[in-house]
Amino acid sequence: MITVIISVLVMILLSLFRVNVVLAILAAGVTAGLMSGLGLNDALDLLITGMGGQAETALSYILLGVFAMMIGYSGITGVLVSSLVRVLKGKRGFLIMVIAAAACLSQNVIPVHIAFIPILIPPLLKLFDEMSIDRRAVASALTFGLKAPYVMLPVGFGFIFHNTIAQEMAASGMEVAVNDIWKAMFIPGLGMIAGLLIAVFVTYRNPRKLEAEHKASTDPSGYQDTGGSPFTIKHTFTILAVLAALIIQIGMDSLIFGALTGIILMFIFRVVPFRHGDDMVNDGVKLMGMIAFVMLIASGFANVLEETRAVDDMVSNAVNAAGGANVMTAAIMLLAGLVVTMGIGTSFGTIPILAALFVPFCMSVGFSPLATVALIGTAGAMGDAGSPASDSTLGPTSGLNADGRHHHIWDTCVPTFLHYNIPLFLFGLIAAVIL
Template sequence: MFTVITSVVVMILLSLFRVNVVLAILAAGITAGLMTGLSWSDSLELLIEGMGGQAETALSYILLGVFAMMIGYSGITGVLVSSLMRMLKGKRGTLIMVIAAAACLSQNVIPVHIAFVPILIPPLLKLFDEMKIDRRAVASALTFGLKAPYVMLPVGFGFIFHNTIAQEIQASGMDVPVNEIWKAMLIPGLGMVAGLLVAVFITYRKPKEWKDRPKTATDPSEKTGDDTVSFTFKHGLTIVAVLSALIIQIAMDSLIFGALSGIILMFIFQVVPFRHGDEMVNDGVKLMGMIAFVMLIASGFANVLKETGAVNNMVEKAISVSGGANIMTAAVMLLAGLVVTMGIGTSFGTIPILAALFVPFSMSVGFSPLATVALIGTAGAMGDAGSPASDSTLGPTSGLNADGRHHHIWDTCVPTFLHYNIPLFLFGLIAAVVL
């Protein structure tokens, strides 16, 4: 039972002590292997074998980084920044809520997930500093937009999430129509809304005064001349490239083809001269390479937990000692989901594991179908916000740290963990009791 807990605690503690997240996840994966009886070499081999599970995602992130640098080079982001400065000058809360709304659109209306972050956020960093915005509030807004819509609404990525819950629950012997899932997930989702409002208007509402700190990464807004405020023909071509990339991504259901098509069009339109190709690729890798590699290592860690049976053993033992259908039982189930998702780093990947174990237990102790849905969905969503290995936290960091002034753990993971996992847990308990 303690294998998953111990390995996840190792990852979290090392991350909190500012050990690089790649090394922290690697240490956690090896720890999990050793605790289940594997040798050092077998543990590492199992971790490496699992890294291929996120190879497509990692390549997507690299290409998105290159595309983002090209868009920054075009100068169109300067037009956006100038417009925002005119409309929202001095309105910190409004700007952050607009960013949260844009992030929500990326899950349901225009399903690009984190693809917009490295394009939209880096050019806005100067604006954030001028308006004295606390970037932790922006990170909270982005993570909200990357999670809450698919948790609550059966549209876009939410359609996939809700269908996954319904299919896995039905496969485990409980009949729940997919069009009923949103009713159970609405209450936990409202908890995330409460967390967002607390983060933006209470916790991080005060002006952020930056101390002089050396920059450790390329600042796209400085390099690409975002002082340009007039709209030009090249900006129009850039919009065409962006829209084409979006259409191709949706049509082919591939982030790789979408980003690659955008890159090719930027060269064809001569928005970016071909001679700057190496520079764009190098800067794109700097922007997103670390995020991509973290996803690979996280996939390996998840493989160790799954293949050794550590996850199943932990959840089985946790629910076996929790008693009947009551609030304490629900709390134990949610906490088990939190630990699992913190380690695996994805709510989508956690749902099949939790459903196979939670459904038979819920049926035996008397939880209703909708209460079971709420427990599984909330347990899967908990930990995704706040996990060092989750794209819901890695995505915001990729944009906010473009100038080297945003720490992944303390400025993204800790704020999102506190403001979303706590209300998810509380509202998930409410859902389990009232449904």
């Protein structure tokens, strides 16, 4: 139990002290290995072995970065931003809520998950600056859209999440219909809605000015004050490439093939001259390479926790320390899920672990099936928002830090942790008690 808590605290504290997140996660992984009785070399070997678990995601991030650079090169983003400046000038809250709605669509209606962020957000950064929008509010909106839909609704990624809960509970001896999962998860989801509204209209509602200096070499926005520049044939080809990438991604269920399709079409349509290919790839790696590598290291850390059985031991001890079916028991179980998900960095990967240990205990103390669903689902979702290793935070940072002025920990992780994990905990407790 101590192994998980200490290693996750190492990751969090080093990150809060602005140690690079790669080094923070690496230190946490080594700490977990050493505390589990492994030697230094064995701990590193286990971490390195586990890095392959996110190789596909990391490659997807890199290719999406290249595609984003090509879209910026086309100039269509400048036209888009100029139009938005005229339409949404002074409407900060409305723009942020539109971004949250777009992020929600990425989970259910058009299930592209984080793929839209490096394409949509970097072109808007100058607009955010012109409107003095606090990027922490935008980060909160994006994370809400990446999480709340799958928590609340059994559609798209939500169906996968809810189906995973139902299957893992059934495997542990408690049957619940997939179509009933939303009845338990809707209440914690309301907590996330409350967190979003507080973040956008209370905590980060005031204008925020950032320093004027930015890294032009990594700015893919392509934004210029076009003053109503005409829509050209290259812009049409760019839209076609984006649509083709989306269709291929959904049809083949692969971010990699989707991004590659878009990149190839941008060359074929000569939106980007072939001689600029090296520049596009280099700038794409600069844009997304750090995020991709964080995903690899995080996968290694998760592998150390799982292979040493530190996670199982922690959750088992937490459950055994709890009493009967009461508020204190539910709180202990939710906090255990928070720590585990902060370390592993994925709600979907945490559910099987929690279900195997929570279900027998919930059956023995008298929690109802829906209350058990609320505990497992909320415990799995907690920590995803706010974790330095989660794609729910890495995704927003990949777009908002395109110009080098958005800090992953203090501008994404801390705001999303405070505004979503706290209401998830409170509303999850309510659901466990009343269901």
